[in-house]
Amino acid sequence: MNEQDQDFALQPVPQAHRRGFWKMLAVMMGLTFFSASMLSGGELGMGLTFTDFMLIVLIGNLILGAYTGLLAYMAAKTGLSTHLLARYAFGEKGSYISSFLLGATQVGWFGVGVAMFAVPVAQITGMHVYVLIAAIGVVMTVTAFFGMRALTVLSIIAVPSIAVLGSVSAARATETAGGLQALMEYQPAEAMGLAAALTVCIGSFVSAGTLTPDFARFSKTGKTAVSTTVIAFFIGNSLMFLFGAVGSFAFGLADISEVMVVQGLLIPAILVLGLNIWTTNDNALYASGLGFSNITKISKGKLVIFNGIIGTVLAMWLYTNFMGFLTVLGSTLPPIGAIVLADFFLVNKGKYQSYETMAFKKVNWIAVLAWAAGVLSATFIPGIPPINGILMAALFYVTGMALSSHFTEEQDKHLNGERKLINDY
Template sequence: MSEKGSQGNFENAFSAVPDSQRKSLLSLTVVLAGYPIALSNFVIGGAVGVGMTFSKALLTLLVGNGVLMAIVLATGYMAYKTGLSTSFLSRRAFGKKGSSIFSILLAISSVTWISLNGDIFARLIKSTFSWWTLPISITAILCIALWTQSAIRGYKGLEIISFLGVPAALIMSIVGVIAVGRATGGFGDVFNYVPVNPISFTAATSSIIGGWVFGATITPDVCRFAKSTRDLVIGSIVAFTIGCLGLQFAGALVAISTGNGDFTLAMAALGLSLIAFIASIFCLWTTQDNNIYGASLAIQNILEETHLKGKVQHKHIALAIAGLAAIFAAFGIFNYILPIIQFLSLLIPPVSGLIIGEEFFIKNSKENKNVNKIALVSWLIAGIASYISLKADIFVPPIVGIVTSCLSYIILSKIFEEKDKNVQDISSERISV
């Protein structure tokens, strides 16, 4: 098998993406935008919009998405420079075997999100079309099977669906905004809106950042295909402006105009139920195939340290992940999964802080070590800090986790790595004497 064919079968899971396979700015931007173009962002925007005045909602959206873009740019730059996926980047902090723990959690998180969205969309189909006779369990399996078609084809599959999904989401957003302008009261009512049940800036910002910080954490899987720093910066900013900020802003306008933060009911109030349903098909597809793709790369990171390295192709792992998600969805995981997602939301974001701390401050990659205990301890500290933040309702738990993990890693590395270096120097002096 040729080198190019091998890389295609395994999606460059074990090595850097070569220059010959880097993508154009247009391709990079569309695929990056396809991931955050999700119904959840429209819903998050609606929740923020209905709970705040227009000016405060706009400020909150800008601040929240600014934080997300900063995470994407920082981790995306490392992926572009090294050509490595999120899971393999984590080796630089955790070590070869240590990174497997993160990869396992990443795969579990992806499976839960895929199955959850399969369950939710199946329920939406069932409630929207009275003639739909298939049970929710079978419908969920069919939905996940559809999303898998692009995921098993790697980056090329993501690209094809993103070129369909991104315009669909933009059309839905634009039509929604136009409908708001044409509604009774128009934009005047939006600008003068006073929420009945206001929410705080902290709570609103937390929902924006917390709702998509997992997605921002694994964007290196796509950013590694960038050709230049310029393409990375432009692509990331444009993609998240469209996918996160754009959809959330449209959701906020629709919610304020109708006084309803529920996506389905708000769009129905504007007479846009059919448009919303069609667009939601692509919104879910472009997000969930990315989840399948990222989970496959995470599993390859685990297999790299076993005899199965290079023996299991990307498409086979993607099918296994989708199959597992389909089983969970068929058994109604919607009723049990929320505590799992909340738990994972506290542990996965801090990994970005560890990677950033290693790459920009410590600069002593641990990828050749088996386990870096400093990273594991820093991760544990960050997880505890995130949990305290969540329970005490202080600031944004994922951001608390990222900052805590980064600072803990830098401080502990400076202390113990310097100590180890001094011990080695003393030993060397004794030997020379």
């Protein structure tokens, strides 16, 4: 089997290719070491007391851990990616909607990530920014092409490096700000409300968390998938938030790499920034390849290369113009995960027919309408938008499927009754 087929884009991952706890933990930790989470942590750190900050992060990670942990369990049980799981709920053609949204968003974030690394490095070193963008884009695309093997190796290197260097920088920043006591006594100039804080905490990663099955499907068991996913969120996501909060408190900077530059740690700053974005970008490009492979049936490897080129060429434009749109687009993704979960756990009672023998609908319009209801709820109903979208999408889908099943049963009874009358006559 050639390299790009090792990622099983259009079939379940066989048990022979599954991985144990430690390798999966490295991959999932790499997924949660996400630069944008530091920016969110900085926003929370400036608007909350440190005690409230820790409480919000705990609650947010409990919600994210439950959401992604359930998706991980599904993936390990079936061996299927997010896109193939979506076929059960949305239908084969219907799943193209979710695959396009997920894939396009990840290509966008890849381009943003390339520029997020190239721009500050160009400012620090004096190198031409477009030369850096081209070089960084090529390197990240190449590693993403080699799939889970490369993601595992990269995560094993990146995760401890970021954790150690980031922790050292955060400890120094805490000392600069007056120590742990000053951190604990901090009072924000403008307090952030609970709903707003949870929206920032959950919203920073819930969209990427919807792609959890793309990686967790390689777990040997459901227990491995759930435990590594939940642990990764509580450690990785919490560290990113903490680094951002401490940096904001001490220097008014949420990005740990920027804090390191201020601290005179130039080389560690470049390393942390590069490794952090590299793991995020490879996960994004890998997931985008799976999504577009579901639509086009072209191999994941070829699509990774194509998507990497597109993301690299558009990197500066994406960086300067696309961030707001990507954030808005992100509100469309959590309802997809909610519908996939509702279909598996509630409608099908935790059991799916084998993917190889399943005859999928073309489009399940109940799922499409449930997704639209989830997006509208996240956009217009007051509260916590990601939670609103998830709950409404799941409720609409389960109700719609129940009514559809009841209507079908009544039709069958009516037809059977007519047949009986005809036969009796």
